Amino acid sequence: MSLGVIPTRSIRCLTQQRTERGIVHDNSMGQLLTDGLAELVANAAAGDDRAWRQLVHRFKRLVFSIPRSYRLSDEACEDVFQTVFTTLVRELPRISDPLALPKWLITTTHRVCWRVSRSDRAAQAAEHQFPVYETLASSDIERWEARAAVDQGLSALGGRCEKLLRLLYLSPTPPPYELVAEQTGMPVGSIGPTRARCLGKLAELVNPPDR
């Protein structure tokens, strides 16, 4: 599916607009989302393949989940994903405010969804397709940012905690404890206490205490 050229606003413009409206959050969740991002973007813009790979892995779930939330077809979701990252790799040298990248990704992905939804016949025919509006409310951007922050918190946790929490909370259908035990290699009786311990660790990452 050809999408043509996507009009992209500069990331600095997006940040300025949101600052003027007084809706920029400087909370710890936002910090987690932008942690190390300036250096990653600068290095990727300079052609550092490893930095680019980290950027893709960091935001792949966010970019893929936005078209999924509109219940676009699989083909359309893949088109959106590929288009957004192709746009990003081209725009990297022009990014003047790398910390606004998550917002830019959310807005750009949404715009691509809007374009695709108008031409994606399968999606139009779907009974349960969600409408895609041309503009995105600030509360929607914040909701996606919060999801991305939790996703990055999980990635930062790593190991058994990440695996367990993703299985329990991010699976399309919550699996039974027996299956969780099998996939994580822990006894069924350990799942509850481990979940609590991992949740505590995640909270520490996502909302660090003022100690």
Place this chain on the structure above:
Amino acid sequence: MANTDSNPNPGSFPSDEQLASYALGELVPPQSSDIERAIGSSDSLRRRLASIQSTLGSLQSCDLHEPPRHLVQQALRLMQQVERPNEVGWLARAVDAVATLIFDSFTRPAAMGLRSAGLADVRHLTFDSDSCEVDVEILQIGNGRVRFVGQITADGADDQAVRVGYIGGRMRGEANTDKSGRFSFEVPRGEWEIKVQIGERVISLPGIVT
């Protein structure tokens, strides 16, 4: 609720794990009432519980999906496939001069075409050309990366634009410079060529292997 904090060490009781169990609704009396008592007398515990509850809420509504592997692989290859506009075109210009290495903290006497001995975390190099002197420190910052920190000293540089760029394999970029000609940039370990532009003159430093 009293604004007191009778639990000066929230790490003792209840622990984050116990607070998380409480937030998950997994505790029954008397454990749950013990925790409620502790929370009732500690602002910091209340904030901690709120943080765990907020994280749990975000987690429960975090419906992010893993994209198919082939799709991710395609995206990872984009860096090689997409022709990006060359934002640092001056790096491709013919150089007007090649600086000479006059000091290397690793190898003495200095020679063209440097090789790192890898014995220390910081290496100091000084280059000289007819129009400028460039001091460079190379710091090993871990994770396979190095940081170049340096300063350019040139006659009349105050009146001219000074730029610093670097080239290594497919990677090229421009470092930020301040009014005093100081610059820094971080790159993966490897072989790097640094170029300096002062006014219209482009000066190349001999290749550096980090």
